[in-house]
Amino acid sequence: MIQNLLQTPIEYLKGVGPNRAELLKKELNIETYRDLINFFPNRYIDKTGFYKINQLQQNSSEVQIVGKIVHLKTVEQKRGKRLVADFIDDTGRMELVWFRGHKWIKENLKLNTPYVIFGKTNWYNGLFNMPHPEMELVSDYKKNLRTAMQPVYPSTEMLAKKGITNRVIMKLMQEVLKQTGLKFSESLNPEIIDELKLIPKADALFNVHFPKSQELLAKAQFRLKFEELFFVQIQLLRKNLLHKQKIKGFNFDKIGENFNTFFQEHLPFDLTGAQKRVIKEIRGDMGSGAQMNRLLQGDVGSGKTIVGLMSMFIALDNGFQACLMAPTEILSVQHYNGLVELCKGLKTSIYLLTGSTKASKRREIHEKLENGEIDILIGTHALLEDKVKFKNLGLAIIDEQHRFGVAQRAKLWKKNIIPPHILVMTATPIPRTLAMSLYGDLDISVIDELPPGRKPVKTVHRFDSNRLKVFRFLKEEIQKGRQVYIVYPLIQESEKMDYKDLMDGYESIAREFPEYQISIVHGQMKPADKDYEMDRFVRAETQIMVATTVIEVGVNVPNASVMIIESAERFGLSQLHQLRGRVGRGAEQSYCILMTGHKLSNDSKTRLETMTATNDGFEIAEVDLKLRGPGDLMGTQQSGVLNLKIADIVKDNSILQTARHYAGKVLKADPNLQEEHNLPIKNAYSRLVKNKTIWNYIS
Numbered sequence: 174m175i176q177n178l179l180q181t182p183i184e185y186l187k188g189v190g191p192n193r194a195e196l197l198k199k200e201l202n203i204e205t206y207r208d209l210i211n212f213f214p215n216r217y218i219d220k221t222g223f224y225k226i227n228q229l230q231q232n233s234s235e236v237q238i239v240g241k242i243v244h245l246k247t248v249e250q251k252r253g254k255r256l257v258a259d260f261i262d263d264t265g266r267m268e269l270v271w272f273r274g275h276k277w278i279k280e281n282l283k284l285n286t287p288y289v290i291f292g293k294t295n296w297y298n299g300l301f302n303m304p305h306p307e308m309e310l311v312s313d314y315k316k317n318l319r320t321a322m323q324p325v326y327p328s329t330e331m332l333a334k335k336g337i338t339n340r341v342i343m344k345l346m347q348e349v350l351k352q353t354g355l356k357f358s359e360s361l362n363p364e365i366i367d368e369l370k371l372i373p374k375a376d377a378l379f380n381v382h383f384p385k386s387q388e389l390l391a392k393a394q395f396r397l398k399f400e401e402l403f404f405v406q407i408q409l410l411r412k413n414l415l416h417k418q419k420i421k422g423f424n425f426d427k428i429g430e431n432f433n434t435f436f437q438e439h440l441p442f443d444l445t446g447a448q449k450r451v452i453k454e455i456r457g458d459m460g461s462g463a464q465m466n467r468l469l470q471g472d473v474g475s476g477k478t479i480v481g482l483m484s485m486f487i488a489l490d491n492g493f494q495a496c497l498m499a500p501t502e503i504l505s506v507q508h509y510n511g512l513v514e515l516c517k518g519l520k521t522s523i524y525l526l527t528g529s530t531k532a533s534k535r536r537e538i539h540e541k542l543e544n545g546e547i548d549i550l551i552g553t554h555a556l557l558e559d560k561v562k563f564k565n566l567g568l569a570i571i572d573e574q575h576r577f578g579v580a581q582r583a584k585l586w587k588k589n590i591i592p593p594h595i596l597v598m599t600a601t602p603i604p605r606t607l608a609m610s611l612y613g614d615l616d617i618s619v620i621d622e623l624p625p626g627r628k629p630v631k632t633v634h635r636f637d638s639n640r641l642k643v644f645r646f647l648k649e650e651i652q653k654g655r656q657v658y659i660v661y662p663l664i665q666e667s668e669k670m671d672y673k674d675l676m677d678g679y680e681s682i683a684r685e686f687p688e689y690q691i692s693i694v695h696g697q698m699k700p701a702d703k704d705y706e707m708d709r710f711v712r713a714e715t716q717i718m719v720a721t722t723v724i725e726v727g728v729n730v731p732n733a734s735v736m737i738i739e740s741a742e743r744f745g746l747s748q749l750h751q752l753r754g755r756v757g758r759g760a761e762q763s764y765c766i767l768m769t770g771h772k773l774s775n776d777s778k779t780r781l782e783t784m785t786a787t788n789d790g791f792e793i794a795e796v797d798l799k800l801r802g803p804g805d806l807m808g809t810q811q812s813g814v815l816n817l818k819i820a821d822i823v824k825d826n827s828i829l830q831t832a833r834h835y836a837g838k839v840l841k842a843d844p845n846l847q848e849e850h851n852l853p854i855k856n857a858y859s860r861l862v863k864n865k866t867i868w869n870y871i872s
């Protein structure tokens with residue numbers, strides 16, 4: 174019954190009608206009673222107290238005062254007229270000021286009559302004033318329904334123009350809540366309500382709009398935020414669960430010769446605890462009978478490659494092939510060389526397939542792949558071509574998932590009836606909180622420990638005016654046999670200017686260091702030229718690499734120990750961190766020097782300070798998320814995270830963790846929500862699924 178009422182088009186609510194309904198739909202996406210109730214205030218004005226004029230402070234925020242206007246005058250100013258009223262109470266005098274709407278005010282304001290005024294005060298010329306106060310006659314004030322805390326709803330210019338003020342929305346909200354009789358169906362189970370001491374749903378919905386006190390508001394918000402995040406998590410976890418039930422995977426339960434020989438005889442170092450844990454998680458997945466869909470996150474240089482290789486051995490040991498796909502030619506070649514090196518002395522047959530593989534080699538690879546002579550194939554997008562047919566692909570590893578879409582991932586496994594296991598590796602740290610929401614349908618492994626003995630990169634911030642000193646330092650490092658990167662920003666909108674900066678920089682470096690060889694790499698070069706320059710640097714034929722951010726991802730030159738980032742204030746935090754990850758990969762002490770001018774915004778300062786303070790990618794990602802909000806992070810746009818109505822993915826981190834915990838607990842005990850006590854969850858969930866939205870969780 175309440176369900177039907179909540180579906181009612183907003184047009185039929187008292188005080189709305191067709192015109193307003195049209196506006197509410199267009200401006201606020203409010204079409205039904207339910208939508209209106211789900212439209213939450215973004216702040217509240219605390220009107221619990223009254224101020225006297227002599228109590229006002231210069232930094233008072235919004236205040237409420239009772240007094241009367243004793244005089245009204247128009248003051249001419251250069252910038253236009255303003256209307257000024259003398260307002261007094263029994264303790265003092267202040268001014269009320271209007272810059273517009275004079276005619277209406279003059280005609281309607283009553284002199285010498287008590288008013289309640291509300292607004293922000295300023296201190297000007299030895300007197301307090303309040304511009305454009307909200308005013309209400311004391312006689313009306315007593316009559317009108319009010320709550321101690323007044324909700325302030327998000328609004329738009331159009332709504333204000335058409336007279337749908339905050340007050341109007343409040344009236345509509347009162348009306349709609351009255352009509353529901355506050356009889357909302359429960360949507361959580363009694364255990365959760367009990368353990369978290371949640372207030373009843375009706376109380377939460379009433380108090381979030383018209384809080385009776387700060388305390389009740391906090392409780393109302395907690396309950397609604399929890400509920401919102403809980404259902405997001407239920408949905409993601411169920412998707413994961415269904416996937417596992419539905420999509421069968423190869424059951425790789427054998428650990429055989431490849432894995433064991435490598436582990437016992439060829440492992441070049443001891444695995445870190447984190448690497449061991451992750452390998453175990455992957456083994457568990459591959460032997461579970463369901464298809465693995467795992468995201469492996471590891472900070473730059475944390476040792477993901479070896480984890481990838483050992484996972485491939487598991488596939489090989491069970492008689493299957495494996496592949497590794499990387500976003501660029503350079504990275505594919507690098508992976509190929511790295512894996513060939515690691516597999517020296519083993520019988521593993523490893524091939525490389527990229528866009529520049531010659532036709533004859535390509536034919537050979539196609540053939541050997543189909544008859545099973547290739548164990549591991551490494552490459553770029555070229556792996557996705559129709560001609561590439563595996564005999565039996567058991568595991569596909571995808572490096573840097575941001576560059577490959579989900580559709581492309583799927584393309585890899587359309588080739589098989591049973592899909593291969595999928596391991597996505599990324600060095601882009603995604604804050605755990607966000608990862609939980611974004612990739613709830615992937616399982617996540619994190620390598621959160623660097624190999625021992627790694628010297629953290631020393632990071633400093635230097636102003637452009639100190640450039641000569643920085644150059645002197647560079648020289649010393651190169652003389653010790655090291656190589657250096659100098660990176661310039663390349664941002665699309667100002668590509669031309671950036672290109673000029675890069676070239677100017679290149680020339681000044683060539684002048685400064687005539688005795689050294691310099692490579693240059695930027696986005697406008699042909700791929701073959703880029704590879705050639707890169708290759709010279711990798712082989713240490715050049716000492717200095719001048720580049721734009723194209724070198725950001727994954728390049729591994731252990732001998733490079735200095736990274737200079739020019740105009741560092743123009744880079745995002747995660748980008749700076751990725752760039753810094755290009756050094757500190759060898760045994761030598763490495764340095765990252767962030768160069769900027771003197772003029773810096775607060776955000777830039779925070780970014781630079783964060784970089785100099787920590788090397789931890791996850792910590793950096795958290796700061797990044799706080800600075801930019803989730804909107805800018807890759808993938809969030811499609812994920813719906815931004816459509817949260819009341820919770821905030823950054824600020825409500827701990828509620829998110831709680832929601833995740835309870836959603837997991839409920840589904841673990843009762844995957845199909847069939848138990849009696851979970852009926853409210855089941856009902857709420859099916860309504861959400863039916864409405865194709867998880868956000869309208871109000872029953």
Ligand SMILES: Nc1ncnc2c1ncn2[C@@H]1O[C@H](COP(=O)(O)OP(=O)(O)OP(=O)(O)O)[C@@H](O)[C@H]1O
Nearest residue numbers: 442443444445473474475476477478479600624727
């Ligand atoms: N357990 C370990 N002990 C010592 N060295 C290790 C260990 N694991 C990996 N390494 C070495 O650390 C370096 C970085 O490893 P790897 O290239 O796999 O990192 P990554 O996670 O792929 O980083 P990036 O994303 O920056 O490429 C390599 O030279 C590798 O040989």
